[in-house]
Amino acid sequence: MSRLINKEKSELKISYTLEGKEWEEAQEKAKAELRKNVTVQGFRKGKAPAREADKHINLIDILDRALRMSIDKVYDEHIVKEIEKDDEIIGQPSLDVAELTPAKAVIEVTFALFPEVKLGNYKKLGVKLSSVEVEEKDLEAVKKQLASNYVVMLDSEEAIKEGDTVNFDFKGFIDGKEFEGGEAEGFDLVIGSHQFIPGFEEQMVGMKKGEVKDLNLKFPEAYHAKELAGKDVVFNVKVNFVKTPSYPEIDEEFVKQINLPNVRTLKEFEKFVEIQALREKSVKVQNEFIEKATEKLIAESEVTVPHNLVHEEASKYYQNFLNNLKQQQISEKEYLEFSKNTKEEIMHSFEEQAMPNLKKIFIFGAIAKKEKFEVTEADYEAECAKLGKMYNLPIDHVKQILKFENVQTNLINEKIVATLMKDNDAQNYEKFEAAKKTVADYEEEQTKAIIEEVNRKREAAKQLAEVEKEQAEEKETVEVVSEELNKAE
Known part of the structure; x- marks a missing residue:
């Protein structure tokens, strides 16, 4: 047995050598298995004497079968026992055979370890949070999204603009010659969807129905088709027709039509839109901050x-x-x-x-260690209770769905992100937290109202069932009395 930690590679390598009686017995067992499939003239398959059957068995096959039959036992009885409590193993181990001969087999198992991280100054990254203040354009974007399911596409004779759907024919040329896959007829494209290479859709803006134009472009250097990557290209396009979206007017009738939970009036709709815009703005601001902060952390930290x-x-x-x-x-x-x-x-x-994704995980893990972030069983219970209350579910049911490890990962990540934001931009972090609280309070009110409505309907249904039961019993009593009276007559 040998155990070796390579700090430079962040790896733990544990080796075990199968030799002597143990390896001899493994080879004998392998031979016994291989003999079952050997056919020797004059004998049925697998029934030839061992001495004769062994003449038809390749040594490499014996060693390979012996090794495969031994690996699980070696791993469970020898390799695993060499792993120490403080070894921070991550991912799946890799197995190699360093030597394989009739005399011995050397098995090496390599485990990836949580690497040593030399953290940059994560409290002074020079990264700031953007404003979470909701602007008119944010509100309009939410309204447009809500109305998108009710859009009517109308034929347009006007110049193409972003958001229009254009049907067109195109043919591509490189050095004046057509190339495979570079043409189509009757192709539908939403301008602004970035479905084509950069510049394609932008150069179509302003064209009109029936217009023909050459688009002078260049394939990206990292384009998936290597023979096209980085090359100049000319696309000849002809616009067949243009359809432009017509959005419905947002009024009381529209609010009723989209049927949002607890939103029945235009005023309630405006509040819903405001909260939705604030939620989306907060998520965007946080994601932008984390992206920039992570980029700086990776640049200023050392991790293998x-x-x-x-x-x-x-x-x-x-x-x-x-x-x-x-x-x-x-x-x-x-x-x-x-x-x-x-x-x-x-x-x-x-x-x-x-x-970079893995470096981020390890850097965040190092921050969690340094800040001594941990999630307790009480934290887990509180999270399950909160979700149970939100969705009106028993806490035991929530626990069946939500595992401790998932809660642990999410809560620690939240703590790391909060620390980075607070330490690097305390002033805007307060505003960010206030925005999150506004959203959370609104959502809690909405959830409470939904649960109350569900309970009210459930209670109403229960009362109705009781009334119907009483009426059925009264009807049955009347029928019995009527029958008795008829008999008396």
Whole structure:
């Protein structure tokens, strides 16, 4: 047995050597299994004498089978016992066979460890929070979103503007020659959706129905199709027709139509819009701050991420990528052929994406350690009770859905984010917290009103059922009395 920590790579490597009687017995068991599938002339399959069967078994197959039959036992009985209480293991271990001979098999298991982090001064990053004050454009954006389900698209003869849907034909040319996949007819595009390469939609703004125009553009350097990346291109486009969105007027009738919970009047609708805009603005402000703060933290901190952890994370990205292709009915092979990429190149790209994400996790973890943030069982109980009250559910039911580990991660992240914001911009943090409280108070009132309405309807239904039961009993009594009277006559 050997145990080695590599601080530079943030790895723990534990090795175990199978040798002597233990390895000999493993090989004998492997031979016994392999003999079952050996056919020797004159004998039924698996029934030949061991001496004859062994002549038909390859040594490499014996060693491979012996190793595979031994790995689980080695891991459970030897490797795991070498892991110490203070080892902060993360991710999945990787297993390697350092040596494999009839004399011995050396198994090495590598664990990624929480790396040492030299934190930058996270209390003085020079990053500030933007204002959470809601502007008119924020309110209009929310109203537009709420009204989007009731939009009517109208034919337009006017110049194309953002938000219009344009039906057009296009054909692309590189060095005066058409290229594969660079043309289509009757293509629908929402201007502003950024579905095409940069500049395409912007240059279509101002065109009109029936107009033909050449768009002079350039493919991005990181374009997925390597043979097109970074090249100048001319798209010849012809606009077939334009449809522009017509939004409904927001009045009392519209408010009734969209049927928002506890929103029945125009005044209540305006309040709902204000809160929704404040919530979205707060989320945007926080996300922008964290993005900038994380970028500075990564630049000013030192952290070595274990390579096998980066590879593991990149593999998850790649699997999600394949799932997205499958939804579009594109196979991995088809994509690689079309894009002129290899799996290795895509994985390398995903590893580059994974690195800053992992560094952020470790840096945040180091901040949590330094600030001594922790989540107790009481915190978990309080969170479950809060959700139970919000959704009118028993706390035991909430616990079945919400695991302690999830609550722990969320609450610690919240504490880290709050610390970064407060220490770097105390003044605007107070305003941010006030905005969050305004939203939370409104949502609590709404939830309370919804629960009261549900309980009221439930009670009304119960009373109605009781009345109907009483009426049915009275009817039955009347029928019995009538029957007895008829018999008496």
